[in-house]
Amino acid sequence: MTLQEHDRIALELRQITKVYPGVVALDSVSLSIKGGEVVGLIGENGAGKSTLMKVLGGVIAPNGGEIVIDGETLEGLSSQQALDKGIAFVHQELNPFTNLDVAANVLLGRELRRGPFKFIDQSAMNAVVAPILERLGAHFGPRDSVADLSLAEQQLLEIARALSMNARLVIFDEPTSSLTLSETHRLLDVIKDLRAEGVAVLFISHRLSEIEEIADRVVVLRDGKNAGELGVSDINKDVMIRMMVGRNVEQFFAKIDHSEGDCVLEVRDLATQTFPDARANLQLKAGEILGLAGLVGAGRSEMAHAIFGIEPVKHGEVFLHGEKLSELTVSTAIANGLCLVPENRKEHGLFLDFAIYENISLPNLGTLSKRGVVYRKAEQELASKSRSELAIKTATLANPVAELSGGNQQKVVLAKWLAMNPRVVILDEPTRGIDVGAKSEVYHLMQALAAKGVGILMISSDMEEIIGVSDRVAVMHKGNVTGTVSGDEITEENILRLAVG
Amino acid sequence: MQKKDIGLAVLVLLVGAVVAIINPRFLSPINLSNTANLIGLFGLFSIAEAFVIVTAGIELSVGSVIALIGVLFVDMIVVQDIPWPIAAVLVLLIGSVFGVIHGLLITKLKLQPFVVTLCGLLIYRGIARVYTEDGTAGFSFGDSFPTLEWLTSGRTGGVPHSFIAFVIVAIIAWFVLHRTVFGRHLFAVGKNEEAAKFTGINSTRVIILAYVICAVLTSLSAIYFAMYTRSIHPGSHGNFYELYAIAAAVLGGFSLRGGEGSIIGVVLGVILLQELENLVNLLGIPSSFKFAVMGSVILLGVIADTQVSRYRDARRNARALASVSGDDGEAISKG
Numbered sequence A: 001m002t003l004q005e006h007d008r009i010a011l012e013l014r015q016i017t018k019v020y021p022g023v024v025a026l027d028s029v030s031l032s033i034k035g036g037e038v039v040g041l042i043g044e045n046g047a048g049k050s051t052l053m054k055v056l057g058g059v060i061a062p063n064g065g066e067i068v069i070d071g072e073t074l075e076g077l078s079s080q081q082a083l084d085k086g087i088a089f090v091h092q093e094l095n096p097f098t099n100l101d102v103a104a105n106v107l108l109g110r111e112l113r114r115g116p117f118k119f120i121d122q123s124a125m126n127a128v129v130a131p132i133l134e135r136l137g138a139h140f141g142p143r144d145s146v147a148d149l150s151l152a153e154q155q156l157l158e159i160a161r162a163l164s165m166n167a168r169l170v171i172f173d174e175p176t177s178s179l180t181l182s183e184t185h186r187l188l189d190v191i192k193d194l195r196a197e198g199v200a201v202l203f204i205s206h207r208l209s210e211i212e213e214i215a216d217r218v219v220v221l222r223d224g225k226n227a228g229e230l231g232v233s234d235i236n237k238d239v240m241i242r243m244m245v246g247r248n249v250e251q252f253f254a255k256i257d258h259s260e261g262d263c264v265l266e267v268r269d270l271a272t273q274t275f276p277d278a279r280a281n282l283q284l285k286a287g288e289i290l291g292l293a294g295l296v297g298a299g300r301s302e303m304a305h306a307i308f309g310i311e312p313v314k315h316g317e318v319f320l321h322g323e324k325l326s327e328l329t330v331s332t333a334i335a336n337g338l339c340l341v342p343e344n345r346k347e348h349g350l351f352l353d354f355a356i357y358e359n360i361s362l363p364n365l366g367t368l369s370k371r372g373v374v375y376r377k378a379e380q381e382l383a384s385k386s387r388s389e390l391a392i393k394t395a396t397l398a399n400p401v402a403e404l405s406g407g408n409q410q411k412v413v414l415a416k417w418l419a420m421n422p423r424v425v426i427l428d429e430p431t432r433g434i435d436v437g438a439k440s441e442v443y444h445l446m447q448a449l450a451a452k453g454v455g456i457l458m459i460s461s462d463m464e465e466i467i468g469v470s471d472r473v474a475v476m477h478k479g480n481v482t483g484t485v486s487g488d489e490i491t492e493e494n495i496l497r498l499a500v501g
Numbered sequence B: 001m002q003k004k005d006i007g008l009a010v011l012v013l014l015v016g017a018v019v020a021i022i023n024p025r026f027l028s029p030i031n032l033s034n035t036a037n038l039i040g041l042f043g044l045f046s047i048a049e050a051f052v053i054v055t056a057g058i059e060l061s062v063g064s065v066i067a068l069i070g071v072l073f074v075d076m077i078v079v080q081d082i083p084w085p086i087a088a089v090l091v092l093l094i095g096s097v098f099g100v101i102h103g104l105l106i107t108k109l110k111l112q113p114f115v116v117t118l119c120g121l122l123i124y125r126g127i128a129r130v131y132t133e134d135g136t137a138g139f140s141f142g143d144s145f146p147t148l149e150w151l152t153s154g155r156t157g158g159v160p161h162s163f164i165a166f167v168i169v170a171i172i173a174w175f176v177l178h179r180t181v182f183g184r185h186l187f188a189v190g191k192n193e194e195a196a197k198f199t200g201i202n203s204t205r206v207i208i209l210a211y212v213i214c215a216v217l218t219s220l221s222a223i224y225f226a227m228y229t230r231s232i233h234p235g236s237h238g239n240f241y242e243l244y245a246i247a248a249a250v251l252g253g254f255s256l257r258g259g260e261g262s263i264i265g266v267v268l269g270v271i272l273l274q275e276l277e278n279l280v281n282l283l284g285i286p287s288s289f290k291f292a293v294m295g296s297v298i299l300l301g302v303i304a305d306t307q308v309s310r311y312r313d314a315r316r317n318a319r320a321l322a323s324v325s326g327d328d329g330e331a332i333s334k335g
């Protein structure tokens, strides 16, 4: 279905300003886009990308500026108006209704009905939703329960929802942050199709290679202001980074040869609930960064949760520092120096309404207290140390985490766990949604930890990151570890071959 | 002290001033002393309720526990001749058993707090009535427990000892909730139980403890109430007290969704409710209409609270806007 020339959207945001209590999120930002164009929107964490898109999607009202759609000038949009204008929005922070099935989520508010009583027509809904899921390469169906979907699958669901609207403009706010290479390729192909059909696409990502591949034009934001634009021929990583950060970020992935130590974490014949017949085996040495790759739904996060004692184990055992764990619970894991930085920051990683410093100190209260009484000065000191180490962008540490941009929230999750001085760390998508500058900070941090002899298991869907950072890569497929590659064998082809089983 | 608490404190002073102007008798030593006594009695179980509400739970059996524990306590010291200190320890233990049972049902069997404690409300009152054969438990002429009476219903220089007990409990509760690791865990479990689990917090233990603390404090207040009324009719003793406690906590800034609130807030909430009771009485509003008046005022208070915080955000917004460069300012004032 291709949009006719006169049906295509022509949209301009002029001098948009938005303030939050104490923060100027957008300061006279302008942006234009028209049908058949893919515009990449980039900027550091907290630059204002999501805020600008929320203005466009009718989620928040701007304090100033105007929006011109198809020649009509508006001071703001309601979400209903945005829908009527054909604007679909894939949000950075996912909010699926976990009590409904996939089809009901995709068509929420636009349910198909039949008969005199207008009953919901489930089979018609399935028929609409199934091909969209197919197009995205999703491994779940319209009738599956959303509560069982992983974060990446929820992201695909959110994308399917936007696609089902047959919109004229689709906003993607970091759609790929938890997708692996193959789903990302699928999505980029879908976006190319949309462009060919005359749909306008706004695409936000911290994975600059995606922007390189797909954008016709790049708009850069810095500290809530326009920081320039790039035409298709000028789009390359180095230029983009310089415009975003205002300086060069050199030597992105620095691999250091670590002297390998003893085995600190061993998993033997592990099976989790989703893959009860799997027998996963894994060894992590002190001072090593072991990448864990696989496709969406390969069972990587589930294995991590099982090791950490969050999810029940069907079979197998876990050894820490050569000793078998008598029981798999979070408290024994933590007591043995193991911690997990979870992937889903909103549900598992953070207490959104609590102050930043309270979030960081929570798992560390044992060392920040005396006889059960919190030592508040030490708590503040820990938080401000983390803030400067990870460059968390905030006016004050007493602000609730909810008011931080997505990337800065991720930094708080990292800070919370790294402050524990763990001996073994499982990082589940540690750089999900964080910008280039912060990414290189995180990589340096990981290198420094490894140099101190900490064993690091890094689950990542970002192929560049897996290849660039890991000393060794283990690949999972359907709950099993199908192989491990190291040294020169760490290549995209080798990893993908193992990932498909 | 949080900003919310300051607003509430201002309200408490304001209502106090209004009551005093309407009827100067409000400030008479005897009325102040009586009001302080009631604040102490109602405050004890309101603080108890707060510990449960902060975990996103609710305790509806407060009033029934006050009736049942009161009946048991009076029976022990009057009829069974058990020395009162032992009886006090025994009823506190019984109370803690109720708390453990509620906590276990909620955490292990995953029942909803509302349902569990609603059943508690019915069961405990039923038992209390059967126990007394629907009669009245009380002291007969000549029964005298000087020390116990001095501790519970005595006064020193006009200050009721129930009030002193309340102040002590409030200070300890404030410390536990706002200064200890356990307190942080209570807030964390109430706000996001899943994330608390990922942080290594044993949420089962935390929740059970919250219900135990609530039940023990409620039992303590039951002793005070028993000694204050001196005769307990289990059909009506403590009726609706759970709602009173919930109202005090909500007025004090606790969210029924959990993870929010402060002890200073509940204390102020209790004081405000007592002021209103006073107002209603002094104005001669018929007691049949009392609940309607109090309900309206609570509703107004909660509405005012949300409006004030919206206004505060708007002011902060305006200040941030002013910091944006001048020409933007014009564009904005137009919009």
Ligand SMILES: Nc1ncnc2c1ncn2[C@@H]1O[C@H](COP(=O)(O)OP(=O)(O)OP(=O)(O)O)[C@@H](O)[C@H]1O
Pocket (backbone or CB within 6 Å): A020, A021, A023, A024, A025, A043, A044, A045, A046, A047, A048, A049, A050, A051, A052, A092, A402, A403, A404, A405, A406, A407, A408, A433, A435
């Ligand atoms: N609800 C809110 N309340 C207060 N401040 C907010 C709120 N939402 C965003 N902000 C602030 O606005 C600024 C811009 O945030 P925004 O989410 O647009 O950043 P972003 O460019 O999308 O970053 P990221 O790449 O990390 O997602 C940040 O400083 C953030 O702290």
Ligand SMILES: [Mg+2]
Pocket (backbone or CB within 6 Å): A049, A050, A051, A092, A173, A405, A406, A407
């Ligand atoms: Mg964002």
